[in-house]
Amino acid sequence: MKITDIIQEDVVTVYLDDTILDVAEVFRNERVGSAVVLDAHDEILGVVTDRDLVVYGQNFVDSLEHTTVNEVLSTDVFSVAPDVSVEELAARMREAGVRRVPVVEDGDLRGIVTLDDLIVLLADEFDSQPLDDLAAVIESESPPKDGD
Template identity: 45%
Template sequence: MAVNKVREIMTAAPVAVGPQTPVVDVARLMRDQSIGVVLVAEDETLRGLVTDRDLVVRVVCEGGNIEERSVAEACSEDLVSLSPDDDISRAVELMREHAVRRLPVVEDGRPVGIVSLGDLAVERDTDSALADISATEPNE
Protein backbone atom coordinates (compact mmCIF):
# COMPACT_ATOMS: atom_id res chain seq x y z
CA MET A 1 0.00 0.00 0.00
CA ALA A 2 1.42 3.36 -1.04
CA VAL A 3 2.08 6.02 1.55
CA ASN A 4 0.31 9.23 0.60
CA LYS A 5 -0.07 11.44 3.66
CA VAL A 6 2.51 13.41 5.61
CA ARG A 7 1.35 11.80 8.89
CA GLU A 8 2.58 8.43 7.58
CA ILE A 9 6.21 9.54 7.24
CA MET A 10 6.63 12.45 9.66
CA THR A 11 8.56 12.26 12.89
CA ALA A 12 5.78 12.56 15.46
CA ALA A 13 6.09 14.24 18.85
CA PRO A 14 8.90 16.58 17.83
CA VAL A 15 11.20 18.06 20.43
CA ALA A 16 10.17 21.62 21.24
CA VAL A 17 11.57 24.31 23.53
CA GLY A 18 10.45 27.78 24.58
CA PRO A 19 11.91 30.87 22.87
CA GLN A 20 13.92 31.87 25.95
CA THR A 21 15.71 28.52 26.20
CA PRO A 22 19.49 29.07 26.14
CA VAL A 23 21.12 27.93 22.88
CA VAL A 24 23.61 25.89 24.89
CA ASP A 25 20.73 23.84 26.30
CA VAL A 26 19.28 23.38 22.82
CA ALA A 27 22.64 22.22 21.46
CA ARG A 28 22.96 19.70 24.29
CA LEU A 29 19.42 18.49 23.66
CA MET A 30 20.27 17.94 20.00
CA ARG A 31 23.42 16.06 20.94
CA ASP A 32 21.76 13.91 23.60
CA GLN A 33 18.80 12.98 21.40
CA SER A 34 20.78 12.70 18.14
CA ILE A 35 18.59 15.21 16.34
CA GLY A 36 19.39 18.15 14.10
CA VAL A 37 16.24 20.22 14.53
CA VAL A 38 14.17 21.51 17.43
CA LEU A 39 10.89 23.38 17.22
CA VAL A 40 10.44 26.61 19.14
CA ALA A 41 6.97 26.89 20.63
CA GLU A 42 5.23 29.13 23.10
CA ASP A 43 1.99 28.04 24.76
CA GLU A 44 1.87 25.11 22.30
CA THR A 45 1.95 27.53 19.35
CA LEU A 46 4.77 27.09 16.86
CA ARG A 47 7.04 30.14 16.82
CA GLY A 48 10.08 28.88 14.99
CA LEU A 49 12.45 26.10 14.07
CA VAL A 50 16.16 25.87 14.84
CA THR A 51 18.68 23.52 13.27
CA ASP A 52 22.18 22.61 14.34
CA ARG A 53 23.41 24.69 11.41
CA ASP A 54 21.39 27.70 12.63
CA LEU A 55 23.15 27.47 15.98
CA VAL A 56 26.54 27.59 14.30
CA VAL A 57 25.81 30.28 11.72
CA ARG A 58 23.59 32.57 13.81
CA VAL A 59 25.20 32.21 17.22
CA VAL A 60 28.63 30.59 17.36
CA CYS A 61 30.03 32.51 14.36
CA GLU A 62 28.85 35.80 15.84
CA GLY A 63 31.08 35.32 18.87
CA GLY A 64 30.40 36.67 22.32
CA ASN A 65 29.10 34.78 25.29
CA ILE A 66 26.88 32.04 23.90
CA GLU A 67 25.79 31.19 27.45
CA GLU A 68 23.67 34.34 27.37
CA ARG A 69 21.98 33.75 24.01
CA SER A 70 18.45 32.39 23.66
CA VAL A 71 17.12 30.13 20.93
CA ALA A 72 14.85 32.98 19.80
CA GLU A 73 18.01 34.63 18.42
CA ALA A 74 18.89 31.59 16.33
CA CYS A 75 15.62 30.20 15.04
CA SER A 76 13.91 30.71 11.72
CA GLU A 77 10.58 32.37 12.35
CA ASP A 78 9.21 32.67 8.82
CA LEU A 79 8.05 29.09 8.59
CA VAL A 80 6.24 27.10 5.97
CA SER A 81 4.29 24.24 7.48
CA LEU A 82 2.12 21.29 6.54
CA SER A 83 -0.91 19.54 7.90
CA PRO A 84 -0.58 15.84 8.76
CA ASP A 85 -3.30 15.21 6.18
CA ASP A 86 -1.43 16.93 3.33
CA ASP A 87 -0.22 14.71 0.52
CA ILE A 88 3.47 13.88 0.45
CA SER A 89 3.64 15.58 -2.95
CA ARG A 90 2.73 18.84 -1.18
CA ALA A 91 5.74 18.42 1.11
CA VAL A 92 8.00 17.94 -1.91
CA GLU A 93 6.50 20.99 -3.60
CA LEU A 94 6.99 23.22 -0.53
CA MET A 95 10.56 22.05 0.04
CA ARG A 96 11.44 22.85 -3.57
CA GLU A 97 9.62 26.18 -3.60
CA HIS A 98 11.14 27.43 -0.34
CA ALA A 99 14.51 25.62 -0.55
CA VAL A 100 14.13 23.99 2.88
CA ARG A 101 15.05 20.52 4.11
CA ARG A 102 12.54 20.24 6.97
CA LEU A 103 8.94 21.27 7.41
CA PRO A 104 7.02 21.43 10.67
CA VAL A 105 3.70 19.61 10.69
CA VAL A 106 0.96 21.56 12.44
CA GLU A 107 -2.55 20.51 13.46
CA ASP A 108 -5.01 22.91 15.07
CA GLY A 109 -2.17 25.41 15.50
CA ARG A 110 -0.01 22.96 17.47
CA PRO A 111 3.20 21.34 16.20
CA VAL A 112 2.67 17.58 15.91
CA GLY A 113 5.59 16.50 13.74
CA ILE A 114 8.41 17.26 11.36
CA VAL A 115 8.93 15.92 7.87
CA SER A 116 12.43 16.02 6.44
CA LEU A 117 14.04 15.61 3.07
CA GLY A 118 15.45 12.34 4.40
CA ASP A 119 11.95 11.11 5.30
CA LEU A 120 10.83 11.80 1.74
CA ALA A 121 13.89 10.09 0.27
CA VAL A 122 13.33 6.97 2.36
CA GLU A 123 9.70 6.86 1.20
CA ARG A 124 10.01 7.90 -2.44
CA ASP A 125 13.50 7.00 -3.61
CA THR A 126 14.58 3.98 -1.58
CA ASP A 127 17.62 3.28 -3.78
CA SER A 128 19.12 6.76 -3.40
CA ALA A 129 22.20 7.54 -1.35
CA LEU A 130 20.14 10.03 0.70
CA ALA A 131 17.63 7.31 1.58
CA ASP A 132 20.46 4.98 2.64
CA ILE A 133 22.04 7.66 4.81
CA SER A 134 18.70 8.77 6.28
CA ALA A 135 17.71 5.23 7.21
CA THR A 136 20.86 4.56 9.26
CA GLU A 137 21.34 5.34 12.93
CA PRO A 138 23.08 8.70 13.55
CA ASN A 139 26.70 8.88 14.64
CA GLU A 140 27.11 9.58 18.33
Protein backbone atom coordinates in the same frame (compact mmCIF):
# COMPACT_ATOMS: atom_id res chain seq x y z
CA MET B 1 0.10 9.58 -1.07
CA LYS B 2 -0.43 11.61 2.12
CA ILE B 3 2.38 12.44 4.51
CA THR B 4 0.65 10.66 7.40
CA ASP B 5 2.79 7.56 6.76
CA ILE B 6 6.07 9.42 7.25
CA ILE B 7 5.26 11.96 9.96
CA GLN B 8 7.65 11.73 12.88
CA GLU B 9 5.32 12.17 15.84
CA ASP B 10 8.05 12.33 18.49
CA VAL B 11 9.09 15.93 17.86
CA VAL B 12 12.00 17.52 19.69
CA THR B 13 10.99 20.97 20.91
CA VAL B 14 12.78 23.85 22.57
CA TYR B 15 11.59 27.18 23.85
CA LEU B 16 12.24 30.65 22.54
CA ASP B 17 14.12 31.66 25.68
CA ASP B 18 16.36 28.56 25.80
CA THR B 19 20.03 29.38 25.31
CA ILE B 20 22.00 28.27 22.29
CA LEU B 21 24.07 26.03 24.56
CA ASP B 22 20.90 24.44 25.94
CA VAL B 23 19.65 23.77 22.42
CA ALA B 24 23.01 22.29 21.36
CA GLU B 25 22.81 19.94 24.35
CA VAL B 26 19.27 18.91 23.35
CA PHE B 27 20.50 18.20 19.81
CA ARG B 28 23.34 16.06 21.14
CA ASN B 29 21.20 14.16 23.64
CA GLU B 30 18.36 13.54 21.17
CA ARG B 31 20.69 12.88 18.21
CA VAL B 32 18.87 15.42 16.02
CA GLY B 33 19.85 18.46 13.98
CA SER B 34 16.73 20.51 14.54
CA ALA B 35 13.94 21.30 16.94
CA VAL B 36 10.60 23.01 16.71
CA VAL B 37 10.66 26.28 18.68
CA LEU B 38 7.72 27.04 20.94
CA ASP B 39 6.76 30.14 22.89
CA ALA B 40 5.61 30.14 26.52
CA HIS B 41 2.09 29.19 25.35
CA ASP B 42 3.40 26.22 23.30
CA GLU B 43 2.63 27.98 20.03
CA ILE B 44 4.97 27.14 17.15
CA LEU B 45 7.34 29.92 16.19
CA GLY B 46 9.59 28.05 13.77
CA VAL B 47 12.39 25.53 13.53
CA VAL B 48 15.94 26.00 14.76
CA THR B 49 18.66 23.90 13.17
CA ASP B 50 22.23 22.95 13.91
CA ARG B 51 23.17 25.17 10.99
CA ASP B 52 21.41 28.13 12.64
CA LEU B 53 23.46 27.57 15.78
CA VAL B 54 26.72 27.49 13.86
CA VAL B 55 26.13 30.18 11.24
CA TYR B 56 24.20 32.71 13.31
CA GLY B 57 25.46 31.69 16.73
CA GLN B 58 29.02 32.65 15.81
CA ASN B 59 27.93 36.28 16.19
CA PHE B 60 27.46 35.56 19.89
CA VAL B 61 30.53 33.42 20.56
CA ASP B 62 31.48 35.45 23.64
CA SER B 63 28.03 35.10 25.21
CA LEU B 64 26.66 31.71 24.15
CA GLU B 65 25.53 30.86 27.67
CA HIS B 66 23.24 33.91 27.58
CA THR B 67 22.22 33.98 23.91
CA THR B 68 18.71 32.64 23.34
CA VAL B 69 17.08 30.88 20.43
CA ASN B 70 15.18 34.10 19.80
CA GLU B 71 18.41 35.70 18.57
CA VAL B 72 19.11 33.08 15.87
CA LEU B 73 15.61 31.96 14.86
CA SER B 74 14.15 32.86 11.51
CA THR B 75 10.71 34.35 11.99
CA ASP B 76 9.25 32.66 8.90
CA VAL B 77 6.98 29.87 10.12
CA PHE B 78 6.32 27.20 7.53
CA SER B 79 4.10 24.25 8.40
CA VAL B 80 1.67 21.88 6.72
CA ALA B 81 -1.47 19.98 7.63
CA PRO B 82 -1.34 16.18 7.93
CA ASP B 83 -3.54 15.70 4.85
CA VAL B 84 -0.98 17.26 2.48
CA SER B 85 0.27 14.92 -0.22
CA VAL B 86 3.93 13.97 -0.47
CA GLU B 87 4.09 15.64 -3.87
CA GLU B 88 2.65 18.92 -2.55
CA LEU B 89 4.95 18.83 0.47
CA ALA B 90 8.02 18.35 -1.72
CA ALA B 91 6.99 21.25 -3.95
CA ARG B 92 6.30 23.51 -0.98
CA MET B 93 9.61 22.59 0.67
CA ARG B 94 11.42 23.46 -2.57
CA GLU B 95 9.58 26.80 -2.87
CA ALA B 96 10.25 27.72 0.76
CA GLY B 97 13.82 26.41 0.74
CA VAL B 98 13.35 24.31 3.88
CA ARG B 99 14.34 20.78 4.85
CA ARG B 100 12.17 20.34 7.93
CA VAL B 101 8.45 21.04 8.19
CA PRO B 102 6.29 20.92 11.31
CA VAL B 103 2.94 19.21 10.78
CA VAL B 104 0.16 21.17 12.45
CA GLU B 105 -3.53 20.40 12.83
CA ASP B 106 -5.96 22.81 14.46
CA GLY B 107 -3.02 24.75 15.89
CA ASP B 108 -1.50 21.67 17.54
CA LEU B 109 1.89 20.20 16.66
CA ARG B 110 1.28 16.70 15.32
CA GLY B 111 4.76 15.88 14.09
CA ILE B 112 7.49 16.82 11.67
CA VAL B 113 8.53 15.69 8.21
CA THR B 114 12.07 16.12 6.96
CA LEU B 115 13.85 15.90 3.65
CA ASP B 116 15.44 12.72 4.97
CA ASP B 117 11.98 11.21 5.52
CA LEU B 118 11.10 11.95 1.90
CA ILE B 119 14.31 10.34 0.61
CA VAL B 120 13.68 7.19 2.65
CA LEU B 121 10.10 7.07 1.33
CA LEU B 122 11.30 7.44 -2.27
CA ALA B 123 13.83 4.66 -1.74
CA ASP B 124 10.97 2.40 -0.62
CA GLU B 125 8.83 3.42 -3.61
CA PHE B 126 11.40 3.04 -6.39
CA ASP B 127 13.74 0.20 -7.20
CA SER B 128 16.94 2.22 -7.13
CA GLN B 129 20.21 1.12 -5.56
CA PRO B 130 21.49 4.72 -5.19
CA LEU B 131 18.28 5.72 -3.36
CA ASP B 132 18.51 2.58 -1.20
CA ASP B 133 22.11 3.50 -0.34
CA LEU B 134 21.10 7.06 0.61
CA ALA B 135 18.21 5.77 2.71
CA ALA B 136 20.55 3.39 4.55
CA VAL B 137 22.91 6.24 5.42
CA ILE B 138 20.01 8.39 6.61
CA GLU B 139 18.51 5.63 8.71
CA SER B 140 21.87 4.78 10.31
CA GLU B 141 22.34 8.43 11.37
CA SER B 142 18.76 9.05 12.51
CA PRO B 143 17.43 8.72 16.04
CA PRO B 144 15.33 5.60 16.62
CA LYS B 145 11.66 5.97 15.72
CA ASP B 146 8.81 5.05 18.04
CA GLY B 147 8.65 1.29 18.22
CA ASP B 148 12.25 0.76 17.05
